[in-house]
Amino acid sequence: MQGLFHHCILQIALDTPLNAIFDYRWHCDAGEQPQVGQLALVPFGRREVMGLIVGVAAETDVPAEKLKDALAVRSQLGPLSPEWLALAGFAADYYQRPLGEVALPGLPKNLRVLTTVALDRALKKLAKLDAPHDGTPLNMPQLNPSQQEAADAIGGAAGFKPTLLYGVTGSGKTEVYLQSCAQVLEREPDAQILILVPEINLTPQLEGNIRARFPGVMLATLHSSLSEGERMLHWLAAHQGKARIVLGTRLAILASLPNLKLIVIDEEHDPSYKQQEGLRYSARDLAVWRAWQLGIPIVLGSATPSLESWHHAQSGRYRKLELRERAVKNAVLPQVKLLDMERDKPKDGLTSHLIAAIKQRMERGEQSLLFLNRRGYAPVICCESCGWISECTRCTSFMVLHRPEHRLRCHHCSLEMRIPRHCPTCGNVDLQPLGRGTQRVEEGLQAMFPEARVLRIDADSTRKKGSAQAAFDTVHRGEVDILIGTQMVAKGHDFKKLTLVGILNPDTALFSQDYRASERLFAQLMQVAGRAGRSAQTEGGSTSEVLIQTRYPQHPLYDAVVRHDYDHFASALLEEREQAALPPYLFQALLRAEAPELATAIEFLTIARDCVEHPGITINDPIPMSMTRVHNVDRAQLLVESASRPMLQAFLREWLLTLREMKSRVKWSLEVDPLDI
Ligand SMILES: [Zn+2]
Ligand SMILES: [Zn+2]
Numbered sequence: 001m002q003g004l005f006h007h008c009i010l011q012i013a014l015d016t017p018l019n020a021i022f023d024y025r026w027h028c029d030a031g032e033q034p035q036v037g038q039l040a041l042v043p044f045g046r047r048e049v050m051g052l053i054v055g056v057a058a059e060t061d062v063p064a065e066k067l068k069d070a071l072a073v074r075s076q077l078g079p080l081s082p083e084w085l086a087l088a089g090f091a092a093d094y095y096q097r098p099l100g101e102v103a104l105p106g107l108p109k110n111l112r113v114l115t116t117v118a119l120d121r122a123l124k125k126l127a128k129l130d131a132p133h134d135g136t137p138l139n140m141p142q143l144n145p146s147q148q149e150a151a152d153a154i155g156g157a158a159g160f161k162p163t164l165l166y167g168v169t170g171s172g173k174t175e176v177y178l179q180s181c182a183q184v185l186e187r188e189p190d191a192q193i194l195i196l197v198p199e200i201n202l203t204p205q206l207e208g209n210i211r212a213r214f215p216g217v218m219l220a221t222l223h224s225s226l227s228e229g230e231r232m233l234h235w236l237a238a239h240q241g242k243a244r245i246v247l248g249t250r251l252a253i254l255a256s257l258p259n260l261k262l263i264v265i266d267e268e269h270d271p272s273y274k275q276q277e278g279l280r281y282s283a284r285d286l287a288v289w290r291a292w293q294l295g296i297p298i299v300l301g302s303a304t305p306s307l308e309s310w311h312h313a314q315s316g317r318y319r320k321l322e323l324r325e326r327a328v329k330n331a332v333l334p335q336v337k338l339l340d341m342e343r344d345k346p347k348d349g350l351t352s353h354l355i356a357a358i359k360q361r362m363e364r365g366e367q368s369l370l371f372l373n374r375r376g377y378a379p380v381i382c383c384e385s386c387g388w389i390s391e392c393t394r395c396t397s398f399m400v401l402h403r404p405e406h407r408l409r410c411h412h413c414s415l416e417m418r419i420p421r422h423c424p425t426c427g428n429v430d431l432q433p434l435g436r437g438t439q440r441v442e443e444g445l446q447a448m449f450p451e452a453r454v455l456r457i458d459a460d461s462t463r464k465k466g467s468a469q470a471a472f473d474t475v476h477r478g479e480v481d482i483l484i485g486t487q488m489v490a491k492g493h494d495f496k497k498l499t500l501v502g503i504l505n506p507d508t509a510l511f512s513q514d515y516r517a518s519e520r521l522f523a524q525l526m527q528v529a530g531r532a533g534r535s536a537q538t539e540g541g542s543t544s545e546v547l548i549q550t551r552y553p554q555h556p557l558y559d560a561v562v563r564h565d566y567d568h569f570a571s572a573l574l575e576e577r578e579q580a581a582l583p584p585y586l587f588q589a590l591l592r593a594e595a596p597e598l599a600t601a602i603e604f605l606t607i608a609r610d611c612v613e614h615p616g617i618t619i620n621d622p623i624p625m626s627m628t629r630v631h632n633v634d635r636a637q638l639l640v641e642s643a644s645r646p647m648l649q650a651f652l653r654e655w656l657l658t659l660r661e662m663k664s665r666v667k668w669s670l671e672v673d674p675l676d677i
Contacts, residue, residue, distance in 0.1 A: 008033060010040055010070050011055030013100035019660070020098070022051070023060040024070040034070075037079030039107075041072040041114060050074075050112040052103050054085065076116065076123060078239070084256050087290055091254075095672050096652050097279055105278070106254035108232040122232045126242065134216030135185030135244065143175060150176045150321045154262075155183025157297035162288055164268075164313040164320045165301040168564065169530020170494075172327025173301045174206065177264045178213055180299065184262045185217060185244060191261035192238070195247045196283060198270035199491065200225055204469060206266075206492075207247060214245065222248035222255055225465075250275060250283035253290070261296050263287050267491070268300035268309055269523055271675055280671045303530060303566070304523035307577065308584045310570045326534070334501070334532040334544040336562045338553040346549065348444030349436045354502045354547050355448065361500045362452060362481055368500040370441060370484040371528045375458040376411075377403035377440045378433030383423035389434070396629045401433050402460070403440070413631035441504065442484050449482065457485040490528040499544040501532045507550055510557065513626065514677060515582055518557055522569060525561050583673075587645045589652055590674040591638040591659075594667045598624055598634035604666040605638040611658050616647045639677060 010024045024042050026034060034040065038053050048071060060067065088103040095102070110118035143151060154163055154176070167173045181193050197206060200223045210219055220234040220243035237243035239256040246255055250273050265273075265284055273283045284300065291298035300309055300318070313320040326332060344351040349372075350358075361368045380398040382389040390399040392410040399408035401419070409416050422429045433440065442456045455474060462468035468488065474480055478497055483489060509521040525548070533544025550558060560569035578585050591608060593601040605622030618641045625635040642648040656670065 009057045009060040009067075010034060010042075010053050011057060012040055012042055012051035012070070013054050013098070013103060014042075014044060014049060014051045015100045015104040016044075017098060017101065021054060023057075023062045023067065025067050026070045026073070032075065034073045034075070035079045037081065037085055039074040039077065039111065040070045041074075042070045043068050048114055050104065050114075052080070052100065054099065074111070074116065074119065076119060077111070080239075080256050081258055083294060086293060087286070088254070090289055090293075091279070091281055091286055094649070095279055095281055096656050096670055102254075102279055102281075106251070108228065108235045110228050110232040111235075118229070118232060122229070122236055125233060126236050126240065129218070129237075129242070135182070135189075135191075135214065136216055137178070137182040137185075137213050138215060139213065140179065140182065141175065143172070143179060144325065144327060146321075146323050146325070147172050147176050147179075147327065150323065151179035151183070153319075153321060154297060154299045155180035159297070160292045160295050161297040162291065162312070162318045163297065163299045164305055164309050164318045165299050165323070166305055166313070166320055166566075167301065167303060167323030168326065168333060169303045169526065170326040170328070170331060170333075170534045171303075171323035173266070173323065174209065175327065176323070177266070177299070177301065178209065181245065181262065181264070182214070185214065188259075188261055190241060190259045191244065192241060192257045192259045193245050193262045193264065194252065194255065194257060194260060194287075195245065195264040196252060196266065196273070196287065197247065197249060198267045198272045200249055205494070210245060210247060217244040218242050219245045219247060222246060222252040224249065224251065250281075253281075253283040253286050260290070260294055263291050263296065263298040265298070265300045267302055269302045269304055269306040270491075271520070274675050276676075280669075280674075282673060285673070302523075304526050305566075305570070307519055307570060307574055311574060311584045314571075314574070328535055331533060331535055332543060333564055334499075334529060334546045336529060336546040336548065336564070338558055338562065339547050339549045340553045341549050341551050348448065349441050349504055350444065350448075350502070351549055354549065357500055357545060357547060358449070358482060358502070362449065364499075365497075366499040367475070367478070367480060367495060367497045368482045368502065369489060369495070369498055369528070369531055370445075370482065370502045370504060371486075371490060372436070372438050372441055372484065372504040373486050373524075374435075374437045374505070375439070375460050375486055376400035376409070376437035377443075378437055379435040380433075381408070381419070381431050382434050383426060383428050383431055385428045385430075386423060386426040388423050388425040394629070394632045396627050400437065403433075403443075412627070436505070438484055438486060445482055445484065452481040453479060454482045454484065455480040457483065457489050459486070459488070462488070487524065487528075490524060490531070493531060494534050495531060496535045498532055498534070501529055501544075501546045503528060503546065503548045506548065507552055510552060510555060515577075515580075516675065519573060522557060522561065522566070526564075526566065529561070581643075585643075587642055587648045588674060588677070589640045589648060590671045590677060591640065592625070592635060592669050592671070593622075593637075594633045594635045596633065598628060598636060600666060601634055601636040604664055604668065605636055607662070607664075608655075608659060608668075609638060611662075612651075612655050614651055614655075616644060617642045617651045637677075 007025050007027050010026050011021045042051050092099040092102040184191050220237045238246045241258050275281050312318040339351045339353050358368045378401040380389050381401050392399050395412045397412050402409050438458050445454050457471050509517045529546040593604045595601040602622050609619050620639040622636050622638045625637050
């Protein structure tokens with residue numbers, strides 16, 4: 001007797017920190033019965049907000065007088081699939097967040113606004129677009145045997161098959177991805193493929209390649225630099241199954257993809273797959289779960305895999321495929337040499353050996369790249385007579401000198417000021433820059449090579465939208481002799497005339513207290529080194545070179561870089577981690593607290609440490625974070641560890657309930673699998 005019910009109960013997840021599902025009444029005679037996975041507009045407090053329907057029931061325990069009516073259901077939009085809801089549910093559970101806080105922010109903003117204008121407009125626009133469905137690829141280049149083997153293994157895989165594609169820089173991993181995709185698209189007429197890349201400045205090149213290769217399929221891109229209108233359109237194209245390839249950054253892992261058949265994660269070791277605020281998820285880890293849930297293959301590619309993935313490959317959980325040679329015929333790996341800065345004292349930051357090498361490239365009409373991961377002119381200015389240094393008044397850090405603008409700037413809280421005319425402590429007028437950033441190296445290069453075309457690429461030089469791409473295009477056109485840049489230049493780019501890479505000042509990371517620092521440094525060095533010599537050897541048989549300036553040429557990490565030997569380096573690091581009981585042999589979570597006074601944050605964490613029983617769990621003492629103060633807020637942390645992931649998860653669930661009940665005024669957050677400790 002369905003007709004007797006005039007209403008049903010919608011169970012709705014909302015984007016609130018309250019870990020609850022809310023019940024609302026819906027009058028069924030107002031239209032069709034709503035479905036799980038649809039969005040509904042509901043009153044919440046004094047506001048009207050968009051929620052996600054996670055259940056439809058006949059009854060509720062909420063007393064009738066307290067039950068509110070849902071206002072509208074977004075029936076134009078097909079429901080999110082049960083698989084998508086399961087993914088959001090898993091992420092919420094694993095990262096210890098309310099479901100609504102995970103599911104709703106993952107949707108385009110325009111879907112969550114009160115009116116349907118934007119949605120209707122996007123749906124209309126999309127309906128007019130043909131969904132080309134011809135997966136036939138164009139211009140497939142011939143692969144070398146190991147590439148072919150990898151492409152066949154990935155493209156032909158059935159079921160959940162995680163593959164680690166371990167290939168040296170320039171070995172043609174992208175081509176393997178594309179040809180694996182081609183196999184899947186040709187075989188399955190509706191298949192969708194998700195390709196994740198770490199950063200958006202890598203996407204234009206890859207996007208162009210995909211479009212040229214698969215002109216017959218619709219490609220959607222999802223990343224944070226899209227306008228809201230574009231994002232909505234691309235999201236819907238994926239949600240409706242029209243877009244068969246979706247290319248995106250980490251946020252694309254939560255895209256709705258009803259026919260997902262293959263996931264590709266490029267540069268899987270890259271830390272930008274980890275979201276560092278709000279829901280601190282790892283897109284790579286969620287991708288592996290998503291592939292497992294759907295029973296589909298996933299490929300994780302890298303020249304320097306994360307130790308987690310390397311560990312899985314060693315233990316047989318992931319299949320490992322290797323590409324040991326550069327894909328372009330006659331292109332060989334660059335020669336890596338260490339320049340001892342104790343013997344060859346640098347001038348303007350450059351040793352004489354490096355200067356000579358740059359000069360040689362200039363004479364041959366080849367390009368050089370200098371890598372220095374520090375922007376600004378100098379990291380600090382100081383007074384030599386009294387020892388004053390330019391500290392930030394709001395952070396545990398220094399004010400960086402930016403010479404072109406004549407300003408001091410804190411890179412953590414954005415505090416800015418004019419360069420003082422004299423020392424604030426003793427009045428000395430002779431304030432000196434200390435250390436060297438990209439601007440200062442640029443200045444030195446221009447003085448040393450007045451005839452050279454020098455270009456700096458870093459976050460400061462590329463503030464305007466599109467300016468980064470324009471700068472890279474200048475390099476590609478060969479209109480630059482010497483390129484100087486931060487990590488922005490290290491990744492992905494394929495500069496044909498580049499035969500020299502100089503690495504300045506990488507030593508600081510060798511002695512970091514962060515146990516992941518050496519893994520990261522190695523990856524970064526290999527990646528930037530990999531920019532050199534990607535095309536065939538230049539005329540005259542000159543090979544490409546990578547010169548690393550260091551004070552510690554004996555360090556085993558550099559030794560491994562010189563030998564391009566990730567295998568041994570990774571195995572040695574893994575052994576160290578096992579002995580020291582560190583991830584991936586141990587599972588961690590980090591509770592952070594912030595307050596105007598450090599003591600308040602520490603006090604909160606101390607109470608948190610002692611408030612529950614915790615067998616099988618190690619809770620360390622609360623400590624100040626290494627950068628304690630940012631923007632006048634002090635920060636402290638509490639590290640929780642366990643050898644068992646399920647035990648840790650169970651503990652966190654219970655712990656969070658207790659912490660939420662404390663209703664402390666201290667701002668706190670929990671991160672599962674933290675990367676920075
Ligand atoms: Zn002074
Ligand atoms: Zn600051």
